[in-house]
Amino acid sequence: MEKNSVLEVENLTKIYKTGGIFFGKKFRAVDNVSFTLGGDSANIFTIVGESGCGKTTLARMILSLIEPTYGRIEILGKDIFKLSSKERSRWLPRVVQPVFQNPFEAFNPLRRVYPYLLHTSSKVAGIEDKNEAEERVNQALEAVRLSPDIAARSPYELSGGQVQRLSIARAIIPRPKLIIADEPVSMIDASLRMGILNIFKQLKEELDINFIYITHDLSTAYYISDKIAVMYKGSFAEVGEADSIFKEPLHPYTQLLINSIPRVDRKWVGKVKVTVTEVEEYLLPGCKFADRCPYVMDVCKRKAPPLIRTSSGVEVACWLYSDEKH
Amino acid sequence: MSANTLVLDCRNVAAYYELDYGIRVRAVDNVSLSVRKGEIVGLAGESGCGKTTLMRTIYRDIAPPLRLVSGVVRLQSANGEFIDVYGLSEAELKKMRAKVISYIPQGSMSVLNPTSRIRSQFLEIFQKYGRVDKNEALRQVKERLRELGLRESILASYPHQLSGGMRQRTVIALATIMNPSIVLADEPTSALDVVYQRGVVEMIQKIREMYGTSFILVSHDMGLHYQASDRIAIMYAGKIIEVGNTDDVFKEPLHPYTEGLINSLPRIGGSKKLEGLSGLPPSLANPPPGCRFHPRCPYRMEKCSAEEPPFFTVGDRQVACWLLEGK
Numbered sequence: 001m002e003k004n005s006v007l008e009v010e011n012l013t014k015i016y017k018t019g020g021i022f023f024g025k026k027f028r029a030v031d032n033v034s035f036t037l038g039g040d041s042a043n044i045f046t047i048v049g050e051s052g053c054g055k056t057t058l059a060r061m062i063l064s065l066i067e068p069t070y071g072r073i074e075i076l077g078k079d080i081f082k083l084s085s086k087e088r089s090r091w092l093p094r095v096v097q098p099v100f101q102n103p104f105e106a107f108n109p110l111r112r113v114y115p116y117l118l119h120t121s122s123k124v125a126g127i128e129d130k131n132e133a134e135e136r137v138n139q140a141l142e143a144v145r146l147s148p149d150i151a152a153r154s155p156y157e158l159s160g161g162q163v164q165r166l167s168i169a170r171a172i173i174p175r176p177k178l179i180i181a182d183e184p185v186s187m188i189d190a191s192l193r194m195g196i197l198n199i200f201k202q203l204k205e206e207l208d209i210n211f212i213y214i215t216h217d218l219s220t221a222y223y224i225s226d227k228i229a230v231m232y233k234g235s236f237a238e239v240g241e242a243d244s245i246f247k248e249p250l251h252p253y254t255q256l257l258i259n260s261i262p263r264v265d266r267k268w269v270g271k272v273k274v275t276v277t278e279v280e281e282y283l284l285p286g287c288k289f290a291d292r293c294p295y296v297m298d299v300c301k302r303k304a305p306p307l308i309r310t311s312s313g314v315e316v317a318c319w320l321y322s323d324e325k326h
Numbered sequence: 327m328s329a330n331t332l333v334l335d336c337r338n339v340a341a342y343y344e345l346d347y348g349i350r351v352r353a354v355d356n357v358s359l360s361v362r363k364g365e366i367v368g369l370a371g372e373s374g375c376g377k378t379t380l381m382r383t384i385y386r387d388i389a390p391p392l393r394l395v396s397g398v399v400r401l402q403s404a405n406g407e408f409i410d411v412y413g414l415s416e417a418e419l420k421k422m423r424a425k426v427i428s429y430i431p432q433g434s435m436s437v438l439n440p441t442s443r444i445r446s447q448f449l450e451i452f453q454k455y456g457r458v459d460k461n462e463a464l465r466q467v468k469e470r471l472r473e474l475g476l477r478e479s480i481l482a483s484y485p486h487q488l489s490g491g492m493r494q495r496t497v498i499a500l501a502t503i504m505n506p507s508i509v510l511a512d513e514p515t516s517a518l519d520v521v522y523q524r525g526v527v528e529m530i531q532k533i534r535e536m537y538g539t540s541f542i543l544v545s546h547d548m549g550l551h552y553q554a555s556d557r558i559a560i561m562y563a564g565k566i567i568e569v570g571n572t573d574d575v576f577k578e579p580l581h582p583y584t585e586g587l588i589n590s591l592p593r594i595g596g597s598k599k600l601e602g603l604s605g606l607p608p609s610l611a612n613p614p615p616g617c618r619f620h621p622r623c624p625y626r627m628e629k630c631s632a633e634e635p636p637f638f639t640v641g642d643r644q645v646a647c648w649l650l651e652g653k
Binding site: 268 | 490520522524546548553588590600601
């Protein structure tokens with residue numbers, strides 16, 4: 001275990017049951033995921049993967065919105081599923097905050113935003129003095145580069161980009177150590193996306209906030225991440241520094257993903273093989289990518305690969321990089 | 327037929343939503359766009375800029391409050407003559423659809439009937455437009471699926487049993503089964519993951535190569551346009567502001583909006599800090615005078631707020647910006 005870690009996730013697994021009571025099947029939405037976030041300075045850790053890979057389930061567990069089937073999540077050294085009810089309602093929202101995909105769902109459409117932010121400041125952040133609470137709201141608005149008169153309006157009067165900035169302002173009012181941002185820019189127009197991602201970078205540097213950025217968009221992932229985890233069918237396929245993953249992807253799935261990005265500086269080469277994902281595939285033993293993998297070996301179908309640390313510091317769940325004899 | 331034959335020609339098309347209290351939302355305003363045979367034209371722009379309204383106007387799928395205010399939409403029919411889409415009777419229009427022009431709205435699930443199998447959805451098209459019996463229709467469907475690299479087993483599936491990527495490719499196969507000369511595809515990849523996105527684009531390119539079908543590909547994703555389209559039209563606040571060969575536009579965007587849009591895209595391997603454009607797109611009910619982009623434009627001049635720029639032709643590119651006047 002590392003010192004000063006903000007978040008530690010260990011063997012996290014979430015199993016959903018599909019089908020009936022007697023003949024139901026088990027579905028591992030998140031399968032044995034472990035990682036640590038934090039250290040001397042704040043980081044942006046990106047979890048990237050296609051839809052249905054379990055990235056949102058993982059995020060919801062870290063936000064303690066759903067309970068894992070096995071595994072442990074520690075935030076600042078405290079197991080978040082063993083908190084007292086007082087800690088759950090008071091302490092947890094002050095250390096971890098969410099930013100969701102659809103900012104319009106984050107605010108009451110019938111209420112103006114400013115009183116809501118003020119309420120967050122006095123109740124969630126626990127600032128009793130009214131002037132101080134207002135001061136905290138204004139600081140948060142300044143950090144996301146919005147003027148207080150924008151916050152004085154109702155959500156429907158604002159654009160998606162503005163409301164998303166407000167929801168980021170709301171999230172930073174309690175000065176959390178960790179923000180979980182689940183697809184925060186996928187509903188925002190391209191020309192305004194960068195503005196929001198730049199706010200994340202700036203909050204990381206100025207307020208020392210760690211981010212878990214969840215996305216399917218690899219180009220924005222490259223733009224803001226320090227570390228990236230590529231998730232495939234519930235497990236991490238590859239984890240490492242953003243630069244090394246994009247420069248030299250090791251896992252065949254990461255390679256497929258990176259070669260399929262619609263880049264604006266290089267055209268696609270060759271053709272891509274597209275297969276169908278069935279629920280049953282989540283239940284197969286062995287590597288979940290085996291049926292799509294161009295380098296598939298015998299061992300891949302029998303045994304799930306562990307995360308193997310390579311010389312470049314990247315961790316990859318692929319038998320191609322194992323020295324073990326099988 | 328030469329490669330440059332036009333299959334679709336829109337001239338000065340304006341379509342407004344006419345609401346109560348005299349509010350007119352000018353969603354498509356004075357747009358001209360043509361598509362050549364076998365060409366993939368990308369239509370790019372941010373949400374709410376009028377891309378979908380333009381597609382619906384071309385397909386004549388419009389109902390009040392949306393109204394065609396001016397302009398002509400002409401399609402080349404099977405015998406080579408140009409037909410004014412808005413001059414057709416309902417029956418003639420119905421005949422044109424699927425065979426000459428096909429429209430794929432956004433969201434594959436909203437196109438497919440969730441309660442019937444893919445097979446019957448293919449057969450329904452043959453019932454409506456084809457003149458063959460069921461066995462022959464089924465044979466043609468199977469052959470088409472094989473040509474496009476889709477599994478025959480999808481025919482027995484219900485739409486919800488297919489993955490998003492497979493569903494979208496099925497919709498494209500359905501839309502092109504009658505060999506239309508042009509397909510309007512609205513955001514065909516927007517809900518898909520990159521690998522499936524690429525699969526859909528490759529299928530569109532394959533259809534173009536095999537059957538000479540033209541496409542208008544609507545997407546907000548500039549990366550997709552760079553990969554898929556031959557020519558690109560950039561739309562801003564109800565107007566097309568730049569049209570040109572995709573590679574040229576990406577290499578050297580001429581309109582300041584195109585430039586801002588392309589420069590705000592993150593590049594893998596790039597480390598430059600990206601700013602994005604400042605400001606917001608205008609309200610289409612009350613657009614700014616002159617050039618609609620001038621309030622956000624870094625190069626704005628006095629003229630820009632006074633007078634609307636016409637299209638200036640630079641090589642084979644057309645740009646609606648006063649900066650290019652006299653160049």
